[in-house]
Amino acid sequence: MRRTRFDDAHCPVARTTDLLGDWWTPIVLRELLFGTTRFNDIQDRTGISRAILTQRLTRLTDEDVVERVRYQDAPPRYEYRLTDKGRALWEVLVAMWKFGDEWMFDAAPGAQVELVDRATGRALRPVVVDASTGEPIELASTRVRLRR
Amino acid sequence: MRRTRFDDAHCPVARTTDLLGDWWTPIVLRELLFGTTRFNDIQDRTGISRAILTQRLTRLTDEDVVERVRYQDAPPRYEYRLTDKGRALWEVLVAMWKFGDEWMFDAAPGAQVELVDRATGRALRPVVVDASTGEPIELASTRVRLRR
Numbered sequence: 001m002r003r004t005r006f007d008d009a010h011c012p013v014a015r016t017t018d019l020l021g022d023w024w025t026p027i028v029l030r031e032l033l034f035g036t037t038r039f040n041d042i043q044d045r046t047g048i049s050r051a052i053l054t055q056r057l058t059r060l061t062d063e064d065v066v067e068r069v070r071y072q073d074a075p076p077r078y079e080y081r082l083t084d085k086g087r088a089l090w091e092v093l094v095a096m097w098k099f100g101d102e103w104m105f106d107a108a109p110g111a112q113v114e115l116v117d118r119a120t121g122r123a124l125r126p127v128v129v130d131a132s133t134g135e136p137i138e139l140a141s142t143r144v145r146l147r148r
Numbered sequence: 149m150r151r152t153r154f155d156d157a158h159c160p161v162a163r164t165t166d167l168l169g170d171w172w173t174p175i176v177l178r179e180l181l182f183g184t185t186r187f188n189d190i191q192d193r194t195g196i197s198r199a200i201l202t203q204r205l206t207r208l209t210d211e212d213v214v215e216r217v218r219y220q221d222a223p224p225r226y227e228y229r230l231t232d233k234g235r236a237l238w239e240v241l242v243a244m245w246k247f248g249d250e251w252m253f254d255a256a257p258g259a260q261v262e263l264v265d266r267a268t269g270r271a272l273r274p275v276v277v278d279a280s281t282g283e284p285i286e287l288a289s290t291r292v293r294l295r296r
Contacts, residue, residue, distance in 0.1 A: 012248025100160025
């Protein structure tokens, strides 16, 4: 049975779900964001099957999230590079990282890995704020309305 | 074939994927976050099947994301309330909202709906920053290391 698609939904969360809700896709994007670009390397680092990885990369290419680029001619070899749209998924993955780290491990302090600033080595603590005010976007003080 | 689980992964993104990667789950969470608490109401607003909604709410209850609370005795009726863990998913959904709005609609300005501040009515523009500095967390200036 074909599952319901959300790619024509009015809700932006539903549309993103249509893209990220494919099992394995956020894991593949994690690898691409951290600089892994080749099929075999992504497969080695994640343990994904070749069939599923092929399907996911094809979908991500169709959606303009990655670009398939030939990096060698004989024999032809390709790598996968994130587009601007693909790099924009970074923020979603950072938010998923934070939630996973804080809530999906049994014992504090969470995951064995952490996000750090490359220059200073300081651990980062992500928070979602409004760009104009710099204040956290709180559920209780937010509502949805039709765009004018 | 049982799909690979990510619930014992070292990576926080993978663990969050294990929870949010179930098809429909982010849509159900959207309804819960915006105050829909009853089974039939969630079903009406999303178009999800009863069988899938039951499965998703059971999983979310097992994961301590929602709490099933009896609100009427005769006949017994239940509603679903987000726990602290459930409310923490708000930030992930806000990040998904932003990405969807900016990248998943064909024409600007994106979705017909927008997030606004309840008090001022001002449109919100989410950005993921570091809590200490208030600076955006940029992919190029972030790396992963083992937690000390």
